[in-house]
Amino acid sequence: MTEPRTEKRYRLRFGTEVVGYLRTYGKRRFFSKDGFWWTGMSIVYTDTDSWSGWRDWNRKPLYVRDVVEVRRPGEQSEARFEVREESADRFVLASDDQTLASFPDSGWVVECVGRRLSDGPE
Numbered sequence: 001m002t003e004p005r006t007e008k009r010y011r012l013r014f015g016t017e018v019v020g021y022l023r024t025y026g027k028r029r030f031f032s033k034d035g036f037w038w039t040g041m042s043i044v045y046t047d048t049d050s051w052s053g054w055r056d057w058n059r060k061p062l063y064v065r066d067v068v069e070v071r072r073p074g075e076q077s078e079a080r081f082e083v084r085e086e087s088a089d090r091f092v093l094a095s096d097d098q099t100l101a102s103f104p105d106s107g108w109v110v111e112c113v114g115r116r117l118s119d120g121p122e
Contacts, residue, residue, distance in 0.1 A: 006025075006026075007023060007024065007025045008023070008024045008050070008051070009021065009022070009023050009024075009050075009051035009061070010022040010023075010024075010048040010049060010050055010051065010063075011048065011049040011051070011063045012031075012043055012045035012047075012048055013045060013046065013047040013048070013049065014044065014045050014046050014047075015046060015047075019033070019043055019044070019045050020032055020033045020034075020043040020045065021033075021034075021035045022043075022048065023038065029042075031043045035061075049063040049064045049065050049066075049115075050063065050064045050085055050091075051063050052064065052083050052085075052091040053091070054083070054091070054103050054110075056068060056110050056111050056112045057109050057110055057111055058111065058112075060112050062083050062110075062112060063083065063115075064083050064084060064085045064091070065082065065083065065115045065116045066082070066083045066112050066114075066115045067080060067081070067082050067083075067112070067113055067114045067115055067116060068080070068081050068082075068083065068093065068110050068111060068112050068113065069081075069109075069110070069111050069113050070093070070100075070104055070108055070109070070110050071108065071109050072107065072108060072109070073107075073108075073109055079095065079098070080095060080113075081093035081094060081095050081098075081100065082094055082095070082116055
């Protein structure tokens with residue numbers, strides 16, 4: 001029996017510093033320092049952030065721990081959320097008082113504005 005050939009992506013960190021990216025495809029692993037050029041040569045890392053499968057309005061991939069601002073086009077007010085992994089392959093946008101179970105539709109602007117650097121309180 002063959003295993004499913006699903007690709008998964010991760011951002012690699014050494015402490016709080018992003019040191020590269022990892023793509024897995026079955027048992028194969030590909031590494032990149034910039035997300036464009038991929039090789040089988042491993043990168044030293046201590047932590048990973050899963051890719052949510054989402055991209056912001058600049059087409060930047062959104063990973064767990066990323067902080068995004070969500071607003072209507074042309075409006076100044078925005079809400080801030082963190083990308084979180086609720087369970088295996090299930091991602092949400094969460095803030096202290098609200099959780100969005102699905103990515104906002106195309107009528108919203110979602111922009112990555114940073115990432116949470118530690119597991120402690122912000």
